[in-house]
Amino acid sequence: xxxxxxxxxxxxxxxxxxxxxxxxxxxxxxxxxxxxxxxxxxxxxxxxxxxxxxxxxxxxxxxxxxxxxxxxxxxxxxxxxxxxxxxxxxxxxxxxxxxxxxxxxxxxxxxxxxxx
Amino acid sequence: xxxxxxxxxxxxxxxxxxxxxxxxxxxxxxxxxxxxxxxxxxxxxxxxxxxxxxxxxxxxxxxxxxxxxxxxxxxxxxxxxxxxxxxxxxxxxxxxxxxxxxxxxxxxxxxxxxxx
Numbered sequence: 001x002x003x004x005x006x007x008x009x010x011x012x013x014x015x016x017x018x019x020x021x022x023x024x025x026x027x028x029x030x031x032x033x034x035x036x037x038x039x040x041x042x043x044x045x046x047x048x049x050x051x052x053x054x055x056x057x058x059x060x061x062x063x064x065x066x067x068x069x070x071x072x073x074x075x076x077x078x079x080x081x082x083x084x085x086x087x088x089x090x091x092x093x094x095x096x097x098x099x100x101x102x103x104x105x106x107x108x109x110x111x112x113x114x115x116x
Numbered sequence: 117x118x119x120x121x122x123x124x125x126x127x128x129x130x131x132x133x134x135x136x137x138x139x140x141x142x143x144x145x146x147x148x149x150x151x152x153x154x155x156x157x158x159x160x161x162x163x164x165x166x167x168x169x170x171x172x173x174x175x176x177x178x179x180x181x182x183x184x185x186x187x188x189x190x191x192x193x194x195x196x197x198x199x200x201x202x203x204x205x206x207x208x209x210x211x212x213x214x215x216x217x218x219x220x221x222x223x224x225x226x227x228x229x230x231x232x
Contacts, residue, residue, distance in 0.1 A: 036223075043120070043207060043223035090159065102147060102166070102211075103175070104221065106159035 002027040002093045006107035014115045019063075019078040021110045023091030026072065033074040034092040034104065035065055044090065050074065051096070061085070086114045118142075120224035122208050128230045129198055137193040137227045141210030148191050149211075149221060150183060154204035162206075165191065166213065198231045205229070 007022040025031060032051045036044040048059025055067040061084075065076045074091060091107040094100070121140045129135050141148050150162040161175040165185045176182070180199075185191040195202055205228050209221040 041225070043225045044209075045223070046220055049220070092159075102149070102164050102219070103161045103172075104149075104151075104159075105161070108158045 002031055002095065002105050004091050004093050004105055004107035006089075006091050006110050008110050009108065010111045010113065012113040012115055013081045015083055016080050019076070019081045019085065019112065021076040021089050021091075021112065023065075023074045023076065023107060024072050025074060025091075025093045027093060027095070029095060030069070031093045032096055033065075033067060034094075035059065035063070035074075035076050036090045036092060036106075038088045038090065038109075040087075047076070047089075081112075081114045083114050083116065086112055088112070120208055120210050120222055122206075122224040122227050124227060125225065126228045126230075128232060131200060131231055132197055134194065134196045135198055135229065137195075137206050137229070139191045139193070139208030139210075139224060141189065141191070141208070142222055144212075145210035145222070146188065146213050147211045147219065147221075148185060149209040150191070150193050151207045151209065152177075152204045153207055153226070157204075159207075162193070195229075198229075200231045203229055203231045 003026045005024045034049045035047040048057045050057045050067045058064045063078045088109045088111045090109045092104040123138045146167045148165040153159045163183045164172040180196045183193045205226040207226045209223045211219040211221045
């Protein structure tokens with residue numbers, strides 16, 4: 001079974017500062033990895049995903065993440081935080097194929113606050 | 117509609133009552149998923165429908181929970197004899213054929229269920 005650990009349930013950054021949200025995973029096979037964002041009272045929106053190929057993945061709103069197999073990590077970064085980035089972020093993992101490949105396993109989430 | 121829709125957006129019910137939650141997936145999406153988001157457990161997979169195949173009910177927490185999908189489109193999640201621990205946000209997602217983890221899941225805004 002796969003699992004996801006997100007370090008830090010709350011992260012605060014100043015506007016314009018680097019955003020770094022940490023995600024580590026556990027999986028018996030190389031997984032597919034996702035970052036979702038959730039704004040208050042809304043559903044989840046996909047920021048980016050890693051399936052195969054280039055390990056540095058760029059997503060929407062200036063976010064990117066790097067898949068590091070040796071560290072079993074998929075940390076999310078953004079060079080300069082904007083007030084509109086304040087939201088909750090979820091890292092998720094799934095298997096590439098076979099039973100359970102359709103099922104996302106989520107981390108507990110990290111709530112990002114941006115200080116003006 | 118452009119996205120996944122869910123109704124009602126909020127539901128308050130008394131302990132012991134039955135509730136039905138509805139999900140309208142994106143047109144053309146054959147895969148449909150239900151997840152539950154609660155403070156204690158985070159985001160949990162509940163059930164998965166793919167076309168006419170038997171659903172994967174492995175995530176349903178008890179036999180009080182059931183779901184159906186009529187005509188390969190609209191889905192209803194039913195909770196019988198609701199308990200206070202059922203209070204959560206119930207999220208529905210849909211995707212193109214879900215047998216590969218590559219398929220992006222599009223989430224609805226959720227139904228917030230409160231059991232008093």
